[in-house]
Amino acid sequence: MIRLTREPIDYHALTEQVRRADCGAVALFLGTVREVTEGRVTTALDYEAYPGMAEKKLGQIEAETRERWPIGDIALIHRLGHLDLGDISVAVAVSCPHRAAAFEACRYAIDRLKQIVPIWKKENWADGTTEWVHPDGTSQGGPTS
């Protein structure tokens, strides 16, 4: 299951949703709004998406993850809009028969999400300024798929 939402993410419900009788392991990742980044203090984050493509890419990541590991079920959900400190911006929940696959699949899905899904965040700094976060690619590759 994949979703973009403007509502707070109910990660308890999300985790319950992926549970399966034949899966002994469930892994949940939460991305949350962090207070300090490289010494600067955040008061809020704004998340914006290119929605049609973001949903396509989330669907692609679900398919890729299912191809690579034995998945009972997987859910990826990203929140958009204005988020305050501590709010949950993204959640990935995965169930697998055993824990090695559950951890690996969950890690893969969130790493891939941060690589190819067209969603951007804007820092609202404590000094009142705002700044879109666009790493310049010198230390990481750009998306190609």
Next chain:
Amino acid sequence: MECTVHLFARARDLAGAGQVRVVLPENATVADLRVALRQLYPRLTSLLEHSALAVDEEFAADQAILTPDAEIALLPPVSGGESS
């Protein structure tokens, strides 16, 4: 042909609009579009170098040929975050 390009995040801020129209010759490529965007919106130059272009909601290579009805979007680098 006239192409519409959707801009997001800092690209929208720099161009001053969420959608811009660019006139290109028939069979222009994504690379040609990049050149045109630089000429029309010089402030986009640096960001453009690190941005992907999407055609019909899929990443497009520079040599991809554009059609007038294609949905085109300029995608600045995504945040990525620190993995460790």
